[in-house]
Amino acid sequence: MVYTLGIDIGSSSSKALILADGKDIVSSAAIQVGTGTSGPGRVMEEVFRDTGLSLEDIAFTVATGYGRFSVKEADKQISEITCHAKGIFHLIPGARTIIDIGGQDAKAIRLGDNGNILQFYMNDKCAAGTGRFLDVMSRVLEIPLDNMGDAHFKATEWAAVSSTCTVFAESEVISQLSNGVPRENIVAGVHKSVATKTCALVRRCGELQQEVVMCGGVAKNPGAVDAMEKALGAKITVAPNPQITGALGAALLAWEAYQKQQ
């Protein structure tokens, strides 16, 4: 049995996954703090826990994500664009459009029939439309992130929230709260704001190609997925365990690199 490891160190979470012979997931872990924190160390402990394996048993390690260059265990660093594409295509071979929203970036990737990347776009130097935007809004609305999805589906109408700036959107939300707008309606407006921003990235990739798959931490929020479906006018498949698809792609690419070495 040959084990490979994929580590995805993002700005707000750390993920790792061990793969056996390039196909079976042995273990995966996610810690909700990212690069520069205890996250990378903790996720490594977590991913090996109860596996009976240690780093010495790993034949090849690929690191990805914002913090990829600070992973000293890595044999190779690969961009998160390539890793997410690899991971998603492995899980869902029909995927042609990927929407990945993480802590500080949002990306749209268009895949070819072989899983090759035809085009990708990422957000600019701005937190609007990212996980950080939802973080800020969750705090202002006093609704934990995990409950944002439930609140979204209780909305009677979607409040208008700016999609261009997190700071301006935050003050809009505060004034709507003080005007008595129901929090559920604001939550739906917040999700719409994220969807509008991300949708622009998807449209830049050309005519929408099915199947559309969503991954990244924000894909765990069904309210955000619903808003995205409405904005795109298309059905979205949420990747299984959407936060670890980058780490999965990294582990698959580690397997390919290992085989190339042999």
Place this chain on the structure above:
Amino acid sequence: MEFNPATASSKECLAYYQAKLDEEAWQAKKEGRLVCWSASVAPPEFCVAMDIAMIYPETHAAGAGAKKCSQELLDVAHGKGYNIDICSYARTNLGYMELLKQEALTGAKSETLANSKASYVPLPDLVITCNNICNTLLKWYENLAKELNIPCIIIDVPFNHTMPVQRHNKEYIADQYRAAIHQLEEVTGRAFDYDKFLKVQEQVQRSVYWWNKVATYAGRVPSPLNGFDLFNYMALIVCARARDYAEITFHKFADELEAKDAAGQYAFGAPENEKYRITWEGIAVWTYLGATFKGLKNQGAVMTGSAYPGIWNLQYTPGDLESMAEAYTKVYINTCGPNRYEDFMNIVKNAKSDGLVMHLNRSCKQMGLLNQEGAEYVNKMLGVPFVSFDGDQTDPNVFSQAQYETRIQALCEMMEANK
């Protein structure tokens, strides 16, 4: 030790002549001759023929960006009320002008000016601008003229909605040139020197010839030329194309590249270090020149093409004003989309590039506007992948190094997959 252009390297020539141009402007001031601030692609031929010293605010601002001191000049402009959405070359220069103006009015250098790493240049006696690369240059230079109460020469160049350049456009621009000559005669109180004008035009053509020659080395595989060097040497095609300084330096640089190629030395040293060849669209990120270069070098990506340095491919027939008019109006960003896309595709083709890097420059809407369509056209015609990143020419607040590196790495992974 006295500088000897015969024995100096092209890099030494570049540094020497850049400093010399500033010294000459100060000397002109001392001798009571005129100093002109000029837009980078405005024709210098008229002023140089009348022995006027030239200073180029865009190059000065780029230098301030590269020396990481543009922020303090931007802050001066912001303090005067200039909005952050205005071009950062304009803001950097208007901030710098304000510091020089205060010095001229009070006789005392402000702390910001005294400590600035930006090269110290004299205030202008007149300005010349041309809207062949953008329209911000009109209001920026009108503003300089108004603030300093000095003459402003404007060469108005119509946008080319169709190509080739229309006859009436050339005639219109040639008339603008004649008006500029008349204006200069009034400013200097002397008759225009047509004999010297012809000699200056001939000099510009020799400078352009050697500038274009240098760029051709990037077409070789592997490339002996590191395309980022064009960003540095560009200072002389902008500021000294009407002098022999540019010709001497570029001729030398071309000879060095020829020798390098013959010796099997390339942009990144050994030939195998050139893994990918990219075309760069847009102005350099001067404030992060090293970071943008290293981001590519770390992946083995050599810049072999760029439309930006080609802006100064100003070929024309000396003595023919309409030919000169055509050269200054057919700058690619002053032409319609289809012409621009075709030019861009030819650059990628000649550079034998495997990928495109598009700088979405917050300052330069004119260059950024058709980037996406241009890249899509090249992608469709040549199958070359592209990536874009956010940045700015001299405002350091827009660029994110980590975001840039991720995009470049992903592009290289796409180029690798295409091999």
